Amino acid sequence: xxxxxxxxxxxxxxxxxxxxxxxxxxxxxxxxxxxxxxxxxxxxxxxxxxxxxxxxxxxxxxxxxxxxxxxxxxxxxxxxxxxxxxxxxxxxxxxxxxxxxxxxxxxxxxxxxxxxxxxxxxxxxxxxxxxxxxxxxxxxxxxxxxxxxxxxxxxxxxxxxxxxxxxxxxxxxxxxxxxxxxxxxxxxxxxxxxxxxxxxxxxxxxxxxxxxxxxxxxxxxxxxxxxxxxxxxxxxxxxxxxxxxxxxxxxxxxxxxxxxxxxxxxxxxxxxxxxxxxxxxxxxxxxxxxxxxxxxxxxxxxxxxxxxxxxxxxxxxxxxxxxxxxxxxxxxxxxxxxxxxxxxxxxxxxxxxxxxxxxxxxxxxxxxx
Numbered sequence: 001x002x003x004x005x006x007x008x009x010x011x012x013x014x015x016x017x018x019x020x021x022x023x024x025x026x027x028x029x030x031x032x033x034x035x036x037x038x039x040x041x042x043x044x045x046x047x048x049x050x051x052x053x054x055x056x057x058x059x060x061x062x063x064x065x066x067x068x069x070x071x072x073x074x075x076x077x078x079x080x081x082x083x084x085x086x087x088x089x090x091x092x093x094x095x096x097x098x099x100x101x102x103x104x105x106x107x108x109x110x111x112x113x114x115x116x117x118x119x120x121x122x123x124x125x126x127x128x129x130x131x132x133x134x135x136x137x138x139x140x141x142x143x144x145x146x147x148x149x150x151x152x153x154x155x156x157x158x159x160x161x162x163x164x165x166x167x168x169x170x171x172x173x174x175x176x177x178x179x180x181x182x183x184x185x186x187x188x189x190x191x192x193x194x195x196x197x198x199x200x201x202x203x204x205x206x207x208x209x210x211x212x213x214x215x216x217x218x219x220x221x222x223x224x225x226x227x228x229x230x231x232x233x234x235x236x237x238x239x240x241x242x243x244x245x246x247x248x249x250x251x252x253x254x255x256x257x258x259x260x261x262x263x264x265x266x267x268x269x270x271x272x273x274x275x276x277x278x279x280x281x282x283x284x285x286x287x288x289x290x291x292x293x294x295x296x297x298x299x300x301x302x303x304x305x306x307x308x309x310x311x312x313x314x315x316x317x318x319x320x321x322x323x324x325x326x327x328x329x330x331x332x333x334x335x336x337x338x339x340x341x342x343x344x345x346x347x348x349x350x351x352x353x354x355x356x357x358x359x360x361x362x363x364x365x366x367x368x369x
Contacts, residue, residue: 024063024129028054033123034071034115041114043084044074048121049114053080054128056103061131061139066097066113070122073097076112085109089116100131100139137162138177144184152188156181156196163203170207175215178204182222183331197223221329225337228345233257233337235289237314237324240304245289245314252341253287254362256355259325260334261293262303267334270351271307277355278311284363285341287311291324293333 034048041049056062066075075097076087088099103109113126131139140147140155147155159181163174178200185193201219204212235247235257258274260267278288288311294300297317304313316322338346338358350358360366 024132026127026129028128031125034121044114046118047114049112052111052126053108054111055108058103058105061136062101063129063131063135064099065127068124071120072116074114074116075099077101078110080108100135141177141180145188160199167206168208170212194223194226218329221327225328228348232343233339233345238316240313251343253285254341255339256288257337258288258290259330262300264333273352280366281359281363293322293325
C-alpha cells in the first residue's frame with residue numbers, strides 16, 4: 001500500500017467486520033516466531049526478519065498472507081538473488097499483511113516475514129495459496145497505474161460492479177479495494193473520476209455496517225476536492241496556539257494549503273522546496289497554511305519545534321480523523337492546493353517546480369540577486 005490516507009482508511013476499517021468467503025486452498029503454511037536472534041531486515045531497518053523460500057510459476061496469481069497477534073506484520077517478496085519485488089503492511093485486518101503476486105518467471109522466491117514497528121517480536125503464520133478471483137481483482141486495482149489506459153476501464157467497472165452487487169454486506173476489504181482504486185484513479189488522471197467516485201459513494205452509503213458506510217463520506221469529500229479548481233475553498237480549524245484560523249484574512253494573498261503528516265517521509269522531503277518558495281515570495285503576497293493529519297499532537301509538536309515552520313498550521317487534538325482531511329477526502333499525503341488572491345482555487349495538485357511556475361506567473365519571477 002502506498003503512503004496515503006492512513007488516518008481515514010484505518011479509522012474506517014479498524015473495528016469493522018471482514019468477510020471470510022472466497023478463501024482459496026493453502027499451498028504452503030508455516031507457523032513460526034520472530035525473535036531477537038533473527039537477523040535485521042535489509043529494507044525495514046531495525047526490524048528482525050525471517051526468510052521462507054517458496055517456488056512459484058510465471059503467470060500464476062498467488063496470495064501470500066502474514067498473520068500475527070503479536071506484532072504489526074510487514075511482508076516482503078524478493079527474487080532468489082535478493083531483489084526486493086513487492087511489500088505490504090496491510091492485509092485488511094489491522095495487524096496482518098497480504099500480497100497478491102504474479103511472478104514474471106518460474107523459480108524460487110524469498111518470502112520475508114518482518115514487522116512494521118522496530119524491534120517487534122512474536123509468533124506469526126505465513127501462508128501461500130493460488131489467488132482467488134477477488135485476489136486477482138485486488139492485484140489489478142493496486143497495479144492500475146502500470147496498465148495501459150485501455151486496460152484500466154474494465155478493472156474499474158469490475159470494482160464498481162462488485163461494490164454495487166454486495167450492497168449492504170460491504171466490508172473492510174471492500175473499503176481497502178475501493179480506496180486503492182480511488183487513489184490510483186487520481187494518480188493517473190483517469191477520465192470521469194468524479195462520476196466513478198459518485199457511483200462508489202452511493203454503494204458504500206448503503207452498507208449495513210456504519211463504519212463501512214463512513215467511507216461514502218470520504219469519497220464525497222474527494223469529489224468536493226476534485227471540484228475545487230475555479231471555485232472557493234472552505235478552510236477551518238484550530239491553530240497550534242489554540243486560536244481559530246481566520247481564513248478570510250488570507251483574501252488578497254496567493255495561498256498554498258499544505259495537507260501533510262509529520263511521520264510521512266514524503267512530507268519531510270518536500271519541505272525544503274516549499275520553504276524556499278515561502279522565503280522568496282512571502283513579501284509579495286504569498287502565504288502557506290498547513291493542515292496536519294498527524295495521529296498525535298505530541299509527534300506534531302515535536303516536528304514543528306524541530307522544523308520551526310514560519311507559517312500557520314491547523315490541527316484538532318483528540319480527533320481520530322482530522323476534519324479537513326475528511327472534508328476533502330484526502331487519499332494521499334502530502335497534498336497541496338493553490339488558492340488565488342480572489343479565493344478561487346487555481347490547482348488542487350501543485351508540487352515542486354509547478355508551484356514555482358504558478359508563483360512566477362502570479363507574483364513575478366524570483367529575484368536572483
